[in-house]
Amino acid sequence: MGAVETVRRFNRSYTQRIGVLEQSYLGTGRPLGASRLLFEVGPDGAAVRELRERLDLDSGYLTRLLARLADEGLVEVRPDPADRRRRAVTLTAVGLTAYRELDARSERKARSLLEPLTERQRARLDEALGTADLLIRAATVxxxxxxxxxxxxxxxxxxxxxxxxxxxxxxxxxxxxxxxxxxxxxxxxxxxxxxxxxxxxxxxxxxxxxxxxxxxxxxxxxxxxxxxxxxxxxxxxxxxxxxxxxxxxxxxxxxxxxxxxxxxxxxxxxxxxxxxxxxxxxxxxxxxxxxx
Amino acid sequence: MGAVETVRRFNRSYTQRIGVLEQSYLGTGRPLGASRLLFEVGPDGAAVRELRERLDLDSGYLTRLLARLADEGLVEVRPDPADRRRRAVTLTAVGLTAYRELDARSERKARSLLEPLTERQRARLDEALGTADLLIRAATVxxxxxxxxxxxxxxxxxxxxxxxxxxxxxxxxxxxxxxxxxxxxxxxxxxxxxxxxxxxxxxxxxxxxxxxxxxxxxxxxxxxxxxxxxxxxxxxxxxxxxxxxxxxxxxxxxxxxxxxxxxxxxxxxxxxxxxxxxxxxxxxxxxxxxxx
DNA sequence: CCATATCTCTGACTTTAGTCAGAGAATCCA
DNA sequence: TGGATTCTCTGACTAAAGTCAGAGATATGG
The missing domain is CATH 3.40.630.30 (Gcn5-related N-acetyltransferase (GNAT))
Incomplete structure (x- = not known):
């Protein structure tokens, strides 16, 4: 089956090159886990529960990561009024700035990847990744x-x-x-x-x-x-x-x-x-x- | 530019789903770094120098990782006869078995990703990833x-x-x-x-x-x-x-x-x-x- | 052949990531 | 209303990952 080989080959070159997109979180003076979390909270905020599921983190570990971000003044954690066992996380103004910084870094990375390609190639890559995205999502539904x-x-x-x-x-x-x-x-x-x-x-x-x-x-x-x-x-x-x-x-x-x-x-x-x-x-x- | 958005979107869904391909190295009783290294040495062996570049590791850290694999009897590290400052790493018979195990795991992962797709979709994904692979490689040449x-x-x-x-x-x-x-x-x-x-x-x-x-x-x-x-x-x-x-x-x-x-x-x-x-x-x- | 450079290794660290058991508060349900 | 459940937090850990400054052996270029 050729597709298996293609997937593996792609995975190899992709993680070596673009996997670095993730590491664009680096150099912010914050560990990767904390950055990922900050990004996952996002401008709209999120419930702690949801974050734990999305990032698949241990609850104790997540609590500590959040506490760290809170210490830095990036997020606020407060009880959900509807169910006071739950807690909701929102970005502070400072946190929002940090979020935008991460977002901009990731955007720059993606842009610089495309930069050497001609317009025609960008369009081809756009289409190919769009198709691959749809199919991969479909396969993992x-x-x-x-x-x-x-x-x-x-x-x-x-x-x-x-x-x-x-x-x-x-x-x-x-x-x-x-x-x-x-x-x-x-x-x-x-x-x-x-x-x-x-x-x-x-x-x-x-x-x-x-x-x-x-x-x-x-x-x-x-x-x-x-x-x-x-x-x-x-x-x-x-x-x-x-x-x-x-x-x-x-x-x-x-x-x-x-x-x-x-x-x-x-x-x-x-x-x-x-x-x-x-x-x-x-x-x-x-x-x-x-x-x- | 739509392509930037596509790249970022793809990256998100990809790392969340397939990024796990890498973690197929887990559950081998060996930390991820050691497994990755073992895989990178491969059946043909490799020079320490080369490994350091490919995996972007600190030389001290790499030495220790190799020592650990050598302790487990998976690899042998010996001086390169041509230049005895350099060292060459090869897999032992046991190491080769472990390598094949990793390879099989990764293959299984890729196969299980494709499993829910129909033949038609597999062919589409094959083509899309093949194109994306070529272009991404080309962009990072x-x-x-x-x-x-x-x-x-x-x-x-x-x-x-x-x-x-x-x-x-x-x-x-x-x-x-x-x-x-x-x-x-x-x-x-x-x-x-x-x-x-x-x-x-x-x-x-x-x-x-x-x-x-x-x-x-x-x-x-x-x-x-x-x-x-x-x-x-x-x-x-x-x-x-x-x-x-x-x-x-x-x-x-x-x-x-x-x-x-x-x-x-x-x-x-x-x-x-x-x-x-x-x-x-x-x-x-x-x-x-x-x-x- | 000597100064300089290259390559790997050692020791002594720090930070990050992750695990596990259990406590305490809030909620749900019979 | 009381027992079970859910959700988050705390304490006490371990393992993995990574960093840095040299030391020691070997090669190289003038």
């Missing part, structure tokens, strides 16, 4: 089964409905969120959310159609994430969940305007069948697949 | 003026002549290496070598043609490096050197089979002129440019 009225699910479905509302003339009226929620949970169904950096980027569910058949519902992929194979991956995962729930066949409905989706169902082994229901007024194409 | 019979120059010219020999029916007989070497040195000329990871990837020289004119000679770009703007960059650098030497005009000759080169000279502002010499039997196209 995290799929998981969640409760259909959990935060993650609600956010994802909210975006899904909003999009349907924009796309269908006359708009779209969703069911109230907890309507039929149990249908999308074990033992009858499942709801899967795909997240990247904590934000939902795709979702979908399976529910009982009949004893041997699961119906795929509410499949959605965020606009910026299409064309990266995320839909196909989500579909595979939903089929796995359907199998786990004991179904041997999957059915789904969709609308003919969604041509890419229909093509993707075809590639995934679905074949068109007669309408199996009139419940969904937005559906005009119906598919099935035997789950091997 | 190091151009410098060297003595025309230095190691760097000799290696580069050797590859250049070998290629000419392959390309021209009847082969190519180079001048002996030190022939006319002074012509390619100050105050009459200059010789520039481009290196990437220490290996020469392009070269070229300027020599005196007449009081006001420098002639560009022996421009060569390694096969794998074409199409990355390296030729244009090298040419600009040679023109700079020519200016510095007091020339106000540059001339050069080439062969019509080298269509990309001829197109590049056109883009760089060269225009075709009558043959100015019959000295070079391989030349059938002649160009000049006024150095502003």
């Amino acid at each position: 995290h799929l998981r089964v969640v409760h259909p009225v959990s935060d993650a699910a609600t956010t994802a479905l909210g975006e899904y409905y909003a999009e349907l509302d924009r796309r269908f003339p006359g708009g779209f009226v969703p069911d109230p969120p907890d309507q039929g929620a149990d249908a999308l949970r074990a033992p009858d169904g499942a709801f899967v959310v795909a997240t990247s950096d904590g934000a939902p980027v795709a979702c979908g569910g399976v529910r009982r159609f009949d004893d041997s058949t699961g119906e795929i519902k509410r499949m959605w992929v965020a606009t910026g994430w299409r064309g990266a194979g995320l839909g196909a991956r989500l579909l595979r995962r939903l089929e796995d969940e359907a199998r786990r729930l004991g179904y041997t066949r999957a059915v789904l409905d969709t609308n003919r305007v969604l041509t890419e989706a229909i093509a993707m169902y075809g590639r995934a082994g679905y074949r068109e069948i007669e309408p199996y229901s009139q419940d969904n007024p937005y559906a005009d194409a119906f598919f099935e697949k035997t789950l091997g | 190091h151009l410098r003026v060297v003595h025309p019979v230095s190691d760097a120059a000799t290696t580069a010219l050797g590859e250049y002549y070998a290629e000419l020999d392959r390309r021209f029916p009847g082969g190519f007989v180079p001048d002996p290496p030190d022939q006319g070497a002074d012509a390619l040195r100050a105050p009459d000329g200059a010789f520039v070598v481009a290196t990437s990871d220490g290996a020469p990837v392009a070269c070229g020289g300027v020599r005196r043609f007449d009081d006001s004119t420098g002639e560009i000679k022996r421009m060569w770009v390694a096969t794998g490096w074409r199409g990355a703007g390296l030729g244009a960059r090298l040419l600009r650098r040679l023109e700079d050197e020519a200016r510095r030497l007091g020339y106000t005009r540059a001339v050069l000759d080439t062969n019509r089979v080298l269509t990309e080169a001829i197109a590049m000279y056109g883009r760089a502002g060269y225009r075709e002129i009558e043959p100015y010499s019959q000295d070079n039997p391989y030349a059938d196209a002649f160009f000049e440019k006024t150095l502003g």
Whole structure:
């Protein structure tokens, strides 16, 4: 497989050269960890909890790093009024200056990397890195089964409905969120959310159609994430969940305007069948697949 | 400039996700630095000096890291017979096993990154990273003026002549290496070598043609490096050197089979002129440019 | 052959990074 | 309302990473 070699080769030259982008944090008189943290807090501030997850730090260690930044007068840590166990971090005026300095350094580094390239090459690199970025993000998207009225699910479905509302003339009226929620949970169904950096980027569910058949519902992929194979991956995962729930066949409905989706169902082994229901007024194409 | 933003964005998502490729060295019961060093020594061994440069380590620190690996029986450090101040490092049988283990881990990591992608996406990522790799390497190539019979120059010219020999029916007989070497040195000329990871990837020289004119000679770009703007960059650098030497005009000759080169000279502002010499039997196209 | 330079090593450090157990305050849930 | 849970902080560590000033052996150029 050539791609593995390419990834490794790229990784090698990249970390040797651009990895230095990270080390642009150096020379600020502050250790790398502290700089990274300062940058991660950012102009909008952040919760300690969130920082711990994003940077994957031990809580004791993070506390100390924050205390150090606070001593330098760069950040303020104060309890979150909503839940006083939690603490929120914000940059002070001095901290904001330091943040901007880091930002400017990183920008300069990136600029100086591009500097030897011609306009044509910059455009090529721009495109190549953009593509690589999308695919790498897509490959590292995290799929998981969640409760259909959990935060993650609600956010994802909210975006899904909003999009349907924009796309269908006359708009779209969703069911109230907890309507039929149990249908999308074990033992009858499942709801899967795909997240990247904590934000939902795709979702979908399976529910009982009949004893041997699961119906795929509410499949959605965020606009910026299409064309990266995320839909196909989500579909595979939903089929796995359907199998786990004991179904041997999957059915789904969709609308003919969604041509890419229909093509993707075809590639995934679905074949068109007669309408199996009139419940969904937005559906005009119906598919099935035997789950091997 | 969109490209700067793309680079920074890419860097962020990349280091967060794939940066972990490096940390695949972890969990071997050996600190990261030691693993990196072991990997850098590699099956072919390396000179201590070289390792220090490649990994940018303090000499004392490197000595200790090596001593540690030697204690574990992974490497042997012995004086270089050619110069007994220097020391050469080689892997022992045990070290080679450990090296292969690291290599396998890194391979697995890369493979698991690609695993969620479809064949189509893998191919796209392969292509995108390949392009990005080439351009990033090209952007970080190091151009410098060297003595025309230095190691760097000799290696580069050797590859250049070998290629000419392959390309021209009847082969190519180079001048002996030190022939006319002074012509390619100050105050009459200059010789520039481009290196990437220490290996020469392009070269070229300027020599005196007449009081006001420098002639560009022996421009060569390694096969794998074409199409990355390296030729244009090298040419600009040679023109700079020519200016510095007091020339106000540059001339050069080439062969019509080298269509990309001829197109590049056109883009760089060269225009075709009558043959100015019959000295070079391989030349059938002649160009000049006024150095502003 | 001698002054100078190069290369690696040693000793004596400091700083950064990271771990772990548990305390204390706040919140949640039955 | 009391027990479990969540969140952050403190104390007490260890390991890794890095720095600096020389010492000692070897090469090199005049």
